[in-house]
Amino acid sequence: MHSNKNILITGAAGFIGSHVLRLMVLKYPNSNFVNLDLLTYAGNLENIKDVESAANYTFIKGDICDAVLVKSIFEEHQIDGVIHLAAESHVDRSIEDPLAFIQTNVLGTVNLLNAAKQAWQNNYEGKLFYHVSTDEVYGSLGKTGLFTETTSYDPRSPYSSSKASSDHFVRAYGNTYGLPFVISNCSNNYGPNQFPEKLIPLFINNIVEEKALPVYGDGQYTRDWLYVIDHAIAIDAIFHNGSEGETYNIGGLNEWTNIDLIHLLCELMDEKLGREKGSSSRLISYVKDRPGHDKRYAIDASKLCDELKWQPTVDFKEGLSKTIDWYLDNSEWLEHLTSGAYKEYYQKQYG
Ligand code: NAD
Numbered sequence: 001m002h003s004n005k006n007i008l009i010t011g012a013a014g015f016i017g018s019h020v021l022r023l024m025v026l027k028y029p030n031s032n033f034v035n036l037d038l039l040t041y042a043g044n045l046e047n048i049k050d051v052e053s054a055a056n057y058t059f060i061k062g063d064i065c066d067a068v069l070v071k072s073i074f075e076e077h078q079i080d081g082v083i084h085l086a087a088e089s090h091v092d093r094s095i096e097d098p099l100a101f102i103q104t105n106v107l108g109t110v111n112l113l114n115a116a117k118q119a120w121q122n123n124y125e126g127k128l129f130y131h132v133s134t135d136e137v138y139g140s141l142g143k144t145g146l147f148t149e150t151t152s153y154d155p156r157s158p159y160s161s162s163k164a165s166s167d168h169f170v171r172a173y174g175n176t177y178g179l180p181f182v183i184s185n186c187s188n189n190y191g192p193n194q195f196p197e198k199l200i201p202l203f204i205n206n207i208v209e210e211k212a213l214p215v216y217g218d219g220q221y222t223r224d225w226l227y228v229i230d231h232a233i234a235i236d237a238i239f240h241n242g243s244e245g246e247t248y249n250i251g252g253l254n255e256w257t258n259i260d261l262i263h264l265l266c267e268l269m270d271e272k273l274g275r276e277k278g279s280s281s282r283l284i285s286y287v288k289d290r291p292g293h294d295k296r297y298a299i300d301a302s303k304l305c306d307e308l309k310w311q312p313t314v315d316f317k318e319g320l321s322k323t324i325d326w327y328l329d330n331s332e333w334l335e336h337l338t339s340g341a342y343k344e345y346y347q348k349q350y351g
């Protein structure tokens, strides 16, 4: 059992990080949480405004690649635990600009590892570096099989290559310098606060605005979807009770082809918006495929379930319904995002 007191969470203004931060700040009032986030296009303090005045929370706007800043945070806040989520996270963007992914995901992670190593080198007792990663490092599955913790790495996009590289560096620091670490590799998340460049929030937004739903290729690609709060609960369990030096796969046990998911989303949206049945699915438009598109991801999470007694708690239809309700009830959140930079990205990506 780890009981770290001063925890640095990186990227906690983003989608998953915001849920992890909220859970931790409220559940562990005797620990202090420092959120280091650059507030890139994907970072949004509105995601965490309900915890911003908590006594055990500090926000620092800054770059994980900034060695001087990161070193000073470790010293000033006596950091004894790290939960590292900050990353460039969108596959399509990585295809346009791989270097940005190497900069943040690889160099940023190594910079954090260096700072932890330097700050902790005389005493690794009670310290932990938790690196949050993705199932995409394992590559693409055929029709059958699941990714386990021992599946060979086979990253196929610039995003997944950068995440795989960062995973390797974390293990290398454990092996070479004895840095205590744990890694988790999770499947696709969905839920409130996800930036509307990812499939589910993008399509919710487009349905509301009666815009085309751009399905890549034939829509027969498969993803394993997990409600974001179940991911946050798993991260809490692994951070506090996971074994050092181990990797845990996290997944929803919930595979959907994109097109089946989109039809379910369309049905739910028709009901919620009081529109005629079938009106949202008429917006479906097959577009050019994502280059190098991974066919199927699916996770075997039995190690996490058996060792740490974790299970997904939110059924997919219920989670999707809650997610849609959140986006419909928080149109201001979306409006703040969908001005300016987002419009530019959208125009470039979808024409
Ligand atoms: P996100 O894009 O929503 O948020 C990323 C956050 O990191 C943002 O707040 C951003 O401002 C911050 N950030 C980016 N570059 C930074 C830098 N240089 N310095 C400091 N902060 C920076 O991402 P997400 O979807 O919440 O993913 C979080 C982590 O979980 C990532 O490491 C991602 O690889 C991993 N992951 C995501 C999923 C998913 O489905 N979204 C699944 C598995 C793993």
Ligand code: DAU
Residues within 6 Å of the ligand: 089, 090, 091, 092, 133, 134, 135, 136, 186, 187, 188, 189, 197, 198, 199, 200, 202, 214, 215, 216, 217, 221, 222, 223, 258, 290, 297
């Ligand atoms: O598997 C975990 C990964 O899941 C995370 O590591 C990534 O950070 C996260 O972005 C996600 O990656 P995907 O590429 O699977 O997610 P995305 O939402 O971009 O796409 C999901 C599927 O939907 C994928 O097969 C591509 C397809 N798609 C996506 C978009 C944005 C479309 O058909 N049309 C679209 O416009």
